[in-house]
Amino acid sequence: MATPLRVRRQLPTSPWLFAAPGLLITGAFVLYPFVSTLVNSFTDRRTLLPGRFVGLANFRELLHDDMFWTGLRNSVLYVLVVVPALVVLPLLLALLVRRNIPGITFFRSAFYTPVVASIVVVGLIWVWLLDERGLVNSVLETVGIGRIGFLSDQWLLLLSAMAVTVWKGLGYYMVIYLAALANVPRELHEAAAVDGAGPVRRFLSVTVPAVRSTMVLVAALSSVAAFKVFSEVYLMAGPSGGPAGEDTTLVMLVQRTGTGLTGRVGYASALSVVVFAVTVALMLLVLRADRREEA
Amino acid sequence: MSVLEKVRPERPAATAREPRVTDDGRRVRPAELLWRYLLLLAVLALTTGPFLWQLATSLKGPTEDIYSSPPSLLPAHPTLHNYARVADTIPVWDYALNSLKVAVANVVTNCVGSALAGYALARLRYRGRRVTTLVFVLAMLVPVEGIVIAQFTTMRELGLNNTLIGVVLPGAVGAMNVLLMRGAFRALPHEIEEAAYVDGADVWQRFLRIALPSVKGTLAVVAIFAFMGAWDDFLWPLIVLSDPSKFTLTIGLNYLHGTFANDERLVAAGTVIAVAPLIALFACLQRYFFRGVGEGAVKG
Structure with a gap:
């Protein structure tokens, strides 16, 4: 296909002209900031002051920074709770909406609505729902359980934020699973049913193996997203991260440390490097777990 | 139950x-x-x-x-009293206009930029094409949350912090969109373009008249996700915008919530204003939303 004639007849610059806008934006606002994050992590740069090279000082400081460990703990907890929920629940939901029974397209669309809404809208909706005097507590009081301080207790707050993340992600992963389920041959299910397998058994030995690679994909996507959680916790716990900052996540710490006129860009960059490292590690971990299971 | x-x-x-x-x-x-x-x-x-x-x-x-x-x-x-009151409390319609400007700009730049680059990667042969592809793949893997601080210092150096242009620029041509468009162009049969080539059409004519009209569906997906992404975005505008008159809706809502937290009716009216346009968009263009999830998941 790559005839030399064709190459010569093109204007020599035109392929680069086509790629130029994309390359320019990507280079200037993604790759350059990425490299400069790595470089800055070895400096004491501040928003208004150019930095000096300080070697590993930022990383040494990290090890003794309680806030860093709090942030890392919360972000890791986020992955541990949110990912299993987002791997399993959307699959069950997809099974529920898979059959083309009357009205099902309406349900599918309705279940997707939280995905479309901004995380800010979603966060504020749930802040109001889970408020001390909000709807959830009104209902709990009416049925006699009593009011629960979802947004005032450190752990309940984090758990509530996790629930919101799951709530917002359900529809998205449901659609991914629906595409995967469409490829599961119906004969497998029918054969299993003939052999006397009940619905649970069929789910575990027919459906799950058939969509296993999709489950790995969902695990990979959702774990990376969960580790980088910012908005839900920021909105529900407030900019300072809840009681005594105990609900701060790692990305919240990056934002808090690195912005403003006195922002410590160098230290925030070191925190960002940890975000990169864990993100890459999570991807590798999921892919490796996948390969081991396959073997 | x-x-x-x-x-x-x-x-x-x-x-x-x-x-x-x-x-x-x-x-x-x-x-x-x-x-x-x-x-x-x-x-x-x-x-x-x-x-x-x-x-x-x-x-x-x-x-x-x-x-x-x-x-x-x-x-x-x-x-509808609360909707009038929220407009008295914060300039919510200005914020909505800012969000609209940012979202429309993001749609235009992403459609144009990713169609052009995707076409180059899929259909044009030149030295450095593999490197160009690699650049976009790498860019797609970089987590935005890890580079926002550096993006902010870059914007400051360019004097674009606290402007709507600064809000749009980092995501103006999303790497994933470029790769999506590349995939769409690659899936087209070569024969049509070859016929045009034989007829003497140059590369721009082949791109605009033949290739582009054949990938309208993918382009629509890119447009919708660019609109939604910009309209819903929170972290980046929160960092780059500091002047309340420049706020987008999401940042304005966060400000409203932080300042007038005790008035739930106001916050509720604000969130309805922010979410209604997207729900309307989704109701009209559902199949592109669903298609985008599938394609984004495979590519991402």
């Missing part, structure tokens, strides 16, 4: 003889159908209920008790 528990054991075996055939050719027993719909309704309440509660709160007047227990689900005297 208790309703379901009651229904299931009572399922008579005889109903299996009168199967209801759905349009995918499978038979569903009436009892199964019943509990399916009950479950669907339960999930429906869970996913859309919060939006409806927010809408109801925004329509409740100042004299109505919004904290009552048991809660009153519908406003007794629906009023």
Whole structure:
């Protein structure tokens, strides 16, 4: 296909002209900031002051920074709770909406609505729902359980934020699973049913193996997203991260440390490097777990 | 759930003889159908209920008790008063306009930039094409949350912090969109373009007249996700915008929530203003939203 004639007849610059806008934006606002994050992590740069090279000082400081460990703990907890929920629940939901029974397209669309809404809208909706005097507590009081301080207790707050993340992600992963389920041959299910397998058994030995690679994909996507959680916790716990900052996540710490006129860009960059490292590690971990299971 | 528990054991075996055939050719027993719909309704309440509660709160007047227990689900005297009040409290329509500007700009730059670059990667042959592809793949893997601080210092160096241009620029040509468009162009048969080539059409004519019209569907996906991404974005505008007159809706809502947190009716009206356009968009263009999830997941 790559005839030399064709190459010569093109204007020599035109392929680069086509790629130029994309390359320019990507280079200037993604790759350059990425490299400069790595470089800055070895400096004491501040928003208004150019930095000096300080070697590993930022990383040494990290090890003794309680806030860093709090942030890392919360972000890791986020992955541990949110990912299993987002791997399993959307699959069950997809099974529920898979059959083309009357009205099902309406349900599918309705279940997707939280995905479309901004995380800010979603966060504020749930802040109001889970408020001390909000709807959830009104209902709990009416049925006699009593009011629960979802947004005032450190752990309940984090758990509530996790629930919101799951709530917002359900529809998205449901659609991914629906595409995967469409490829599961119906004969497998029918054969299993003939052999006397009940619905649970069929789910575990027919459906799950058939969509296993999709489950790995969902695990990979959702774990990376969960580790980088910012908005839900920021909105529900407030900019300072809840009681005594105990609900701060790692990305919240990056934002808090690195912005403003006195922002410590160098230290925030070191925190960002940890975000990169864990993100890459999570991807590798999921892919490796996948390969081991396959073997 | 208790309703379901009651229904299931009572399922008579005889109903299996009168199967209801759905349009995918499978038979569903009436009892199964019943509990399916009950479950669907339960999930429906869970996913859309919060939006409806927010809408109801925004329509409740100042004299109505919004904290009552048991809660009153519908406003007794629906009023649009809160929407007028939220506009008196923060310039919510200016914020909406800012969001619209940012979102439209993001749509235009992403459609143009990713179509051009995607076409180059898929169809043009030149030295450095593999490197260009690699650049976009790498860029797609960089987590935005890890580079926002450096993006902010870059914007400051360019003097674009605290401007709407600064909000748009970092995502103006998303690497994933470039790769999506590359995939769409690669899937086109070579023959059509070759015929045009033989007829003497140059590369721009082939791109604009032949290739581009054939990938309209993918382009629509890129446009919709660019709009939604920009309209919904929070972290980056929060960092780059500091002047309240430049705020987008999401940042304005966060400001409203932080400043007037005790007035739930106002916050509710604000969130309804922010979410209504997207729900309308979604209602009209559903299939592109769903298609985008599939393509984005495979590529991402």
